Amino acid sequence: MFVVRMSAGSAQLGEVVDALDEKLDRELDISIDVHRDLxxxxxxxxxxxxxxxxxxxxxxxxxxxxxxxxxxxxxxxxxxxxxxxxxxxxxxxxxxxxxxxxxxxxxxxxxxxxxxxxxxxxxxxxxxxxxxxxxx
Structure with missing residues (x-):
């Protein structure tokens, strides 16, 4: 399970997961896939x-x-x-x-x-x- 909690506003879950996926790839310098709805x-x-x-x-x-x-x-x-x-x-x-x-x-x-x-x-x-x- 992947839990996202925001203090204010809203965002599409897909946008959050995509941003996280890109950030992990950059920070770890390896390709990471974040899967949804498994x-x-x-x-x-x-x-x-x-x-x-x-x-x-x-x-x-x-x-x-x-x-x-x-x-x-x-x-x-x-x-x-x-x-x-x-x-x-x-x-x-x-x-x-x-x-x-x-x-x-x-x-x-x-x-x-x-x-x-x-x-x-x-x-x-x-x-x-x-x-x-x-x-x-």
Missing amino acids: ADSSNAIWKLLDDATWIGSVVIRFRGQRKPLAELREERGIGLEDVAHESSLLEADFILETPWGDPVNVIYEEGKIEVATGDDTTHEYVLQLLETARSR
């Missing part, structure tokens, strides 16, 4: 969704197509309980609650995870949850 994070995100206090949106791959779960619920009566852990998860927006009672918004998008907090303890808590979920 492990499937979506199964771990499904596990985090099980513990979410609020789920805003979920997008899955359904019969080969990208489908928002809200659309599937409306068209076919398919809900989260019908697809959880069974379908490929593409996007999710949800809130977890920390043990000390603070809510934290987590956004997952095709292998990228954004933890919307400026608090180091909360950020570390979510990363630990993710690591635990990945190891189960």
